[in-house]
Amino acid sequence: MSDAAVRGRGTHRVAAAGVVAGAVLLLALLGLPIVALLLRGGVSGLGQLGSDRELRAALWLTAQTATVATLLAMLLGTPLAYLLARGRMPAGALVGALLDLPLLIPHPVAGMALLLAFGRASPAGAALAQIGLAVVGSRTGIVLAMLFVAAPLYVSAAREAIARVDERYESVARTLGDSPVRAVWRVTRPLAGRGLVAAAVVMWARAVSEFGAIVILTYNPKVASVLSYDRFTGEGLDAALPVAAVLVILALVPLLVLRSLRAGTALGEPAR
Amino acid sequence: MIEVESLHARAGAFELRDVSFSLPPGAWGIVLGSAGSGKTTLLETIAGVRRAASGRVRLRDSDVTLVPPERRGVGIVYQHALLFPHLTVEENVCYGAHDPRYAVALARRLGAGELLARGVRELSGGERQIVALARALAPQPDILLLDEPLAAVDPRGRTRLRRELRALQREHALTVLHVTHDFGEAGTLGNLAILLDGGRMVQAAPPEQLFRRPASAAAAEFLGAENVYAGTASPLESGAGDEPGTMLFRAGSLSLVGLAAASVPIAHAVIRGEDVVLAREHVGVSSARNVVEGVVAEVVTHGALARVTLDVGGLPLVATVTAGSVSELGLLPGSRAVATIKATAVHLC
Numbered sequence: 001m002s003d004a005a006v007r008g009r010g011t012h013r014v015a016a017a018g019v020v021a022g023a024v025l026l027l028a029l030l031g032l033p034i035v036a037l038l039l040r041g042g043v044s045g046l047g048q049l050g051s052d053r054e055l056r057a058a059l060w061l062t063a064q065t066a067t068v069a070t071l072l073a074m075l076l077g078t079p080l081a082y083l084l085a086r087g088r089m090p091a092g093a094l095v096g097a098l099l100d101l102p103l104l105i106p107h108p109v110a111g112m113a114l115l116l117a118f119g120r121a122s123p124a125g126a127a128l129a130q131i132g133l134a135v136v137g138s139r140t141g142i143v144l145a146m147l148f149v150a151a152p153l154y155v156s157a158a159r160e161a162i163a164r165v166d167e168r169y170e171s172v173a174r175t176l177g178d179s180p181v182r183a184v185w186r187v188t189r190p191l192a193g194r195g196l197v198a199a200a201v202v203m204w205a206r207a208v209s210e211f212g213a214i215v216i217l218t219y220n221p222k223v224a225s226v227l228s229y230d231r232f233t234g235e236g237l238d239a240a241l242p243v244a245a246v247l248v249i250l251a252l253v254p255l256l257v258l259r260s261l262r263a264g265t266a267l268g269e270p271a272r
Numbered sequence: 273m274i275e276v277e278s279l280h281a282r283a284g285a286f287e288l289r290d291v292s293f294s295l296p297p298g299a300w301g302i303v304l305g306s307a308g309s310g311k312t313t314l315l316e317t318i319a320g321v322r323r324a325a326s327g328r329v330r331l332r333d334s335d336v337t338l339v340p341p342e343r344r345g346v347g348i349v350y351q352h353a354l355l356f357p358h359l360t361v362e363e364n365v366c367y368g369a370h371d372p373r374y375a376v377a378l379a380r381r382l383g384a385g386e387l388l389a390r391g392v393r394e395l396s397g398g399e400r401q402i403v404a405l406a407r408a409l410a411p412q413p414d415i416l417l418l419d420e421p422l423a424a425v426d427p428r429g430r431t432r433l434r435r436e437l438r439a440l441q442r443e444h445a446l447t448v449l450h451v452t453h454d455f456g457e458a459g460t461l462g463n464l465a466i467l468l469d470g471g472r473m474v475q476a477a478p479p480e481q482l483f484r485r486p487a488s489a490a491a492a493e494f495l496g497a498e499n500v501y502a503g504t505a506s507p508l509e510s511g512a513g514d515e516p517g518t519m520l521f522r523a524g525s526l527s528l529v530g531l532a533a534a535s536v537p538i539a540h541a542v543i544r545g546e547d548v549v550l551a552r553e554h555v556g557v558s559s560a561r562n563v564v565e566g567v568v569a570e571v572v573t574h575g576a577l578a579r580v581t582l583d584v585g586g587l588p589l590v591a592t593v594t595a596g597s598v599s600e601l602g603l604l605p606g607s608r609a610v611a612t613i614k615a616t617a618v619h620l621c
Binding site: 168169171172173174175177178179187190191 | 316319320321340341342344346347348354356357358367368407
């Protein structure tokens with residue numbers, strides 16, 4: 001074997017070792033805090049679920065409000081995602097940028113913006129309060145904050161899921177007698193279905209984990225993330241750990257759902 | 273009836289421009305053209321799934337340019353079948369059918385009876401196209417648009433399916449517009465052939481005329497004409513007994529008497545290989561106006577046929593003859609041969 005070949009193989013080994021070391025370091029940085037949290041608070045957190053009424057109420061409230069926010073996003077966001085996916089949205093680039101904005105601004109800032117727009121002093125907030133939907137210190141505020149920070153994730157993922165369905169399926173359905181809406185309902189909806197559910201799961205998970213915007217609008221009633229913060233600041237790390245660990249365990253549920261959705265057959269792929 | 277008038281349509285950056293033709297009721301139209309020439313865009317615009325930028329589409333004597341596809345009564349079969357992957361074959365076939373029993377019977381007739389319970393993903397390319405054909409015909413449209421529907425079907429199945437399609441077309445007086453790359457299909461099925469190139473319509477004529485009298489050298493080459501020469505033409509002196517449009521064409525040392533298609537500037541002569549008759553020596557008196565001598569440069573055999581290329585004063589002249597003729601005449605590279613071509617077989621354009 002020539003010297004050049006030996007040198008080449010050596011360089012390759014060093015590069016491979018560097019890649020592996022980098023990956024291990026990153027995975028350790030991501031995984032260690034989660035493992036530590038679960039080890040310290042996991043068992044006690046699950047045990048505490050039986051006795052800690054405040055924790056159970058916070059988890060129930062979080063699940064309820066995240067579900068309502070997700071359903072609202074699906075109802076309002078799916079038609080928008082469709083128009084964006086099919087390039088039929090007027091000023092689509094501008095709308096796309098507007099949808100990305102909530103993902104980029106710090107979440108407490110999002111909370112302040114929501115407070116300004118829908119707080120008691122604003123005309124919109126006053127109108128909402130009139131019909132019993134006061135935004136500050138209420139479930140409405142929690143849903144609104146979740147919607148603001150997480151709905152763009154739903155629209156973005158739903159747009160991708162719809163875009164993956166060949167538009168010509170709708171064309172064929174229309175030549176077979178379907179109206180535009182009926183073609184979307186009979187063809188695009190089932191073909192993009194898994195993607196839409198996955199988008200909803202991502203949004204739900206993001207809504208459950210939201211803290212910054214919610215804490216500005218609604219400290220009480222407390223969602224799980226606010227309760228964890230409240231116990232950390234009031235009673236210290238040990239008191240907050242069980243709540244935090246339960247939140248991590250809760251995050252595993254959507255992760256497993258997403259995995260099972262991705263493992264299924266991708267129906268959106270066009271026929272070849 | 274399908275009538276298209278000065279049709280313009282866009283598909284992304286591609287533009288279909290100024291297409292006009294008329295296909296009578298019950299006729300079979302063939303659309304020819306290279307990839308990207310606008311064949312699919314034309315079908316989609318007629319079906320209404322793509323909006324016409326300008327011009328008009330008339331179906332059954334009604335202007336449908338602004339009518340949505342679901343109200344045009346047109347069936348379309350795409351090249352890739354585009355069966356709904358979340359439905360079974362039977363559900364696909366019955367998707368738009370008013371009478372599911374008719375749809376199923378039609379699928380059986382086209383040879384998809386065994387496939388009805390299957391999922392779409394289990395089908396081969398040819399099977400998908402058969403099912404797509406059944407699905408498009410199930411709502412009983414009187415206009416059918418086909419985008420290379422037989423391309424993925426095996427040769428035996430293609431012959432059978434072509435026969436069934438022809439029978440269905442006659443039984444239901446279907447008006448069919450059919451995109452194909454198969455010139456044989458164009459010749460056997462079509463009443464009208466439309467040639468597209470780069471989004472423009474080059475020519476619309478009966479298939480025989482399209483192949484014999486292409487509008488341009490590019491059209492002739494696309495349609496498989498073996499001999500296309502660039503040169504100049506002048507009116508023929510003798511005149512007596514000649515058909516109108518008979519001209520003398522010169523390309524280098526080659527002089528040919530041919531027929532001009534129209535009073536347009538002539539720049540090319542087109543001769544199909546099968547119109548060139550070969551002999552080892554002059555046959556004496558002949559009605560053919562063109563007799564040229566050359567040296568055999570190449571003989572390529574394709575099954576029962578052979579392409580013989582003669583060198584005629586530095587220009588190649590290709591003749592398509594039977595392989596048997598090649599051996600009977602002893603046409604070997606380097607041997608001399610005489611080519612005879614009728615003036616009517618020399619198309620000037």
